Amino acid sequence: MQPITIGIDIGGTKTALGLFSGPGMPRLRAAAPSPQNAEPEALVRLLVREIRGLLQRGGIREEQLTGIGVGAPAWVDYEAGRVIYAPNLACLKDYSLRDALTDHFPVPVYVDNDANLAALAEYKLGAGRGFSHMVYSTASTGIGGGLILNGALYRGAYGCAGEIGHMLATPGKGELCGCGKRGCFESWAGGAHIFQHVARRLRKGETTCMTDLAGRVEDITGNTLREAFFAGDKMAQEILQDMANSIGILYYNLYQALNVSCFVMGGGLLTGFGDALLGRVRECFSALHSASPLPLPVEIRPAELTQDFGIIGANLLLYQ
Numbered sequence: 001m002q003p004i005t006i007g008i009d010i011g012g013t014k015t016a017l018g019l020f021s022g023p024g025m026p027r028l029r030a031a032a033p034s035p036q037n038a039e040p041e042a043l044v045r046l047l048v049r050e051i052r053g054l055l056q057r058g059g060i061r062e063e064q065l066t067g068i069g070v071g072a073p074a075w076v077d078y079e080a081g082r083v084i085y086a087p088n089l090a091c092l093k094d095y096s097l098r099d100a101l102t103d104h105f106p107v108p109v110y111v112d113n114d115a116n117l118a119a120l121a122e123y124k125l126g127a128g129r130g131f132s133h134m135v136y137s138t139a140s141t142g143i144g145g146g147l148i149l150n151g152a153l154y155r156g157a158y159g160c161a162g163e164i165g166h167m168l169a170t171p172g173k174g175e176l177c178g179c180g181k182r183g184c185f186e187s188w189a190g191g192a193h194i195f196q197h198v199a200r201r202l203r204k205g206e207t208t209c210m211t212d213l214a215g216r217v218e219d220i221t222g223n224t225l226r227e228a229f230f231a232g233d234k235m236a237q238e239i240l241q242d243m244a245n246s247i248g249i250l251y252y253n254l255y256q257a258l259n260v261s262c263f264v265m266g267g268g269l270l271t272g273f274g275d276a277l278l279g280r281v282r283e284c285f286s287a288l289h290s291a292s293p294l295p296l297p298v299e300i301r302p303a304e305l306t307q308d309f310g311i312i313g314a315n316l317l318l319y320q
Contacts, residue, residue, distance in 0.1 A: 009310025012088030117313025119146025248284025
């Protein structure tokens with residue numbers, strides 16, 4: 001009998017679910033808005049409803065369900081199945097999501113950080129296939145990461161390994177990051193901070209079409225940067241180059257620390273800019289790496305699973 005499992009990807013605005021009959025692609029999908037400013041029980045009710053809906057659509061009885069994997073944008077105590085802190089889902093602070101779900105479905109339930117599960121998906125079924133050591137990173141609103149070492153997810157002593165965006169590039173200098181520090185790589189390369197880099201340059205007397213495109217500096221986003229970049233705007237091109245350099249330096253530091261041979265990049269900024277971003281990251285990394293005494297081969301690849309990677313990774317968690 002094939003295993004029947006559910007993979008869940010909880011996001012700040014949307015929660016996606018997939019029904020699986022093995023460690024591959026989903027048979028059925030579902031999605032619903034994530035509850036905002038609600039008690040955790042509201043999220044659990046949503047998950048229970050959507051899981052039962054998927055099973056019903058698939059003609060599957062509840063007793064045939066064999067496991068549930070869950071990814072959340074949060075610091076997670078993997079062993080306890082507990083969400084410690086989710087910046088964009090306040091309702092999940094210090095909440096045992098595993099226990100809440102097993103109250104409704106008496107099957108194995110595993111909960112992990114969403115970037116870890118994206119890393120797992122790319123390692124097993126995407127751009128990381130064939131590598132024993134891999135770093136997955138997002139280039140999006142923030143800079144997240146997941147580490148595959150010796151063919152397995154590495155979570156660290158406290159379950160928080162992979163928070164690569166909060167490694168410090170310029171301690172105490174630069175824009176204030178959401179983590180409360182200045183100088184994180186995320187504050188230099190994350191999409192949420194683009195408007196701050198624009199504002200800093202405007203104060204120096206530089207000009208850009210991004211202010212006209214967005215209306216207000218505070219409304220400048222990655223989409224604004226992309227439109228201005230491909231229109232030839234000088235400031236947009238320089239900001240993208242700075243972001244790529246920050247990611248390239250981050251990758252080089254990770255290579256020196258972990259000696260991984262494959263980096264996989266996903267996220268909304270990569271989707272928007274493509275090789276305009278990835279090519280510049282490769283150039284920066286190569287310039288640093290080629291000066292090493294032993295410049296061994298290192299791959300920097302775009303993610304292959306541009307859809308469903310969250311639910312795929314959540315499902316694969318059940319097979320680890």
